[in-house]
Amino acid sequence: MTRFLLKRALQSAVAILGTITLIFFIQRLAGDPTLLMLPEGATREDIETLRHQLGFDRPLITQYLEYLAQLARFDLGQSLVQRVPVADIIAARLPYTLFLAAGALTVAVGVGLPAGILMAVKRGKPIERALMALVLVGQSMPTFWSGILLIMLFAVTLGVMPSSGVDGVRSVVLPAIALGALTMATYARVARTAVLEELERDYVSAARAKGLTFRRVVRRHILRNAATPIITISALEIANLLAGAVIVETVFAWPGLGQLAVQSIAARDFPIVQSIVLLGAFVSIALNLVADILYSVVDPRIRLDGRA
Numbered sequence: 463m464t465r466f467l468l469k470r471a472l473q474s475a476v477a478i479l480g481t482i483t484l485i486f487f488i489q490r491l492a493g494d495p496t497l498l499m500l501p502e503g504a505t506r507e508d509i510e511t512l513r514h515q516l517g518f519d520r521p522l523i524t525q526y527l528e529y530l531a532q533l534a535r536f537d538l539g540q541s542l543v544q545r546v547p548v549a550d551i552i553a554a555r556l557p558y559t560l561f562l563a564a565g566a567l568t569v570a571v572g573v574g575l576p577a578g579i580l581m582a583v584k585r586g587k588p589i590e591r592a593l594m595a596l597v598l599v600g601q602s603m604p605t606f607w608s609g610i611l612l613i614m615l616f617a618v619t620l621g622v623m624p625s626s627g628v629d630g631v632r633s634v635v636l637p638a639i640a641l642g643a644l645t646m647a648t649y650a651r652v653a654r655t656a657v658l659e660e661l662e663r664d665y666v667s668a669a670r671a672k673g674l675t676f677r678r679v680v681r682r683h684i685l686r687n688a689a690t691p692i693i694t695i696s697a698l699e700i701a702n703l704l705a706g707a708v709i710v711e712t713v714f715a716w717p718g719l720g721q722l723a724v725q726s727i728a729a730r731d732f733p734i735v736q737s738i739v740l741l742g743a744f745v746s747i748a749l750n751l752v753a754d755i756l757y758s759v760v761d762p763r764i765r766l767d768g769r770a
Contacts, residue, residue, distance in 0.1 A: 467751075470751050470754065474747045474751070477743065477747055478740070478743050478744065478747065481739060481740065481743040482529075482530070482533070482736070482740060483526070485735070485736050485739045485740075486526055486529060486736060487522070487526070489730070489732050489735060489736065490522060490525075490732075495516075495518075495542055495729070495730035495731065495732065496509055496512045496513050496516065496518065516542065529736075533740075537549075538552070538733060538736075538737045539733035539737075540733060541731055541733055541734055542729075542730075542731050542732060542733065543726075543729050543731045544731075548733045548734050548737045549737075551722070551734060552719065552722075552734075552737055552738070552741070555717060555718055555719050555721075555722050556718075556719060558628065558711075558716060558717050558718035558719075559704065559707055559711070559718035559719040559720065561634060562634060562637055562638060562641065562707055562710070562711070562716060562718055563641075563700070563703045563704055563707060565634045565635070565637075565638030565641075565642070566637075566638045566639075566641035566642035566645065566703050566706075567642065567645070567700065567703060568638070568642070569638050569639055569641075569642035569643075569646060570642040570645035570646040570648075570649055570699065570703075571649060573642075573646045573650075574597075574645070574646035574647065574648070574649030574650040574653065575649050575650070575653050575692070577593045577596065577597065577646075577650040577653075578649060578650035578651065578652065578653025578654040578656075578657065579653055579654070579657055579680075579685070580593060581593050581594060581597075581650065581654045582653070582654045582655075582657035582658045582661065583657065583661075583676075583680060585658070593650070597646075597647045597650045597651060598647070599643075600643040600644060600646050600647035600650075601644060601647035601648075601651075603643060603644075605640055605641065605643070605644065605706055605709050605710060605713075606709050606710075606712075606713055608639075608640045608643055609636070609637065609640035609709075609710055609713040609714060610713065612636045612639060612640055613625045613626075613636065613713075613714075616636060617636070623635060623636050624636075625714075626714050626715035626716075627714075627715050627716075627717075628716065628717060636714065637710045637711070637713075637714040637716055640710050640713070640714075641703060641706055641707060641710040642703070644702075644706070645699045645702065645703060648695060648699055649692070649695070649699070652691050652692060652695050653688070653692060655691075656688035656689075656690075656691045656692065657680075657684055657685075657688050659688070660683075660684040660687050660688050661684065663687075665683065666679055666683070666684065669683060693753050693756050694753060696749075696753060697746075697749040697750045697752065697753035698749075698750075700745075700749055701742070701745060701746040701749055704719075704742055704745060705742065707719065707720040708720035708721075708723055708724060711724075712724055719738055719741075722734065722738065723735060723738045726738070
């Protein structure tokens with residue numbers, strides 16, 4: 463266990479360093495942010511003065527090493543546009559994104575897993591075809607388009623839901639559905655496949671021969687054995703929810719990190735963009751580590767040292 467965790471910690475550190483390096487240099491290639499920060503009539507001298515104040519006139523490698531040293535002190539820097547600490551800006555926006563992601567995950571798991579299990583145990587019946595149609599719609603509908611349709615139907619036509627902004631729990635319903643639809647479809651497909659594979663196992667026939675009801679076999683044996691692939695996709699899908707929040711937050715004017723990222727990219731506010739990407743990398747790596755540990759809890763045959 464200790465050896466496994468140390469190995470994964472080293473891999474995580476390399477992945478995070480690679481992410482920091484890529485985003486740092488790619489953003490510098492996007493253009494000079496000082497041109498956006500000054501008025502149109504700014505002179506060349508004004509531009510050079512601001513570049514010197516922000517440190518953009520120094521060699522790129524020097525800026526990179528200074529940024530790494532800054533991160534080592536847990537200092538995310540200061541926003542180039544708002545001139546306030548990046549940590550304060552992210553701390554103000556993060557709860558909204560977490561709230562939206564939690565709502566989307568509730569939709570995805572609460573609808574996707576039961577639908578997938580039901581499609582497997584009711585294979586070939588009308589309910590399977592109806593649920594499969596729902597899954598296909600969720601899988602094929604672009605997030606921005608489903609968001610617009612939800613606004614048109616429930617906010618504009620019916621007037622039962624707010625169309626944008628944050629106004630209590632009701633305001634998260636539409637963006638959570640739009641964000642969670644694709645993940646719901648993924649959970650349903652993976653759950654269906656995993657349960658169908660388990661239904662073909664010999665232990666199912668043996669349990670039925672001993673007099674166990676089909677419902678009890680599914681609940682006590684099949685679901686547990688089918689959990690491994692579901693845990694695998696959970697780490698990926700939760701990270702995808704945070705990435706997909708960029709589109710949903712823009713469509714619904716939701717004041718989270720996704721909207722902040724879009725605004726910061728447009729303004730070339732490097733410290734904010736770098737910090738958001740870094741936070742996303744941390745979350746993704748941590749979720750994958752948790753998934754690896756959960757494998758051994760769900761299925762004792764899987765050992766963390768890589769040997770079965």
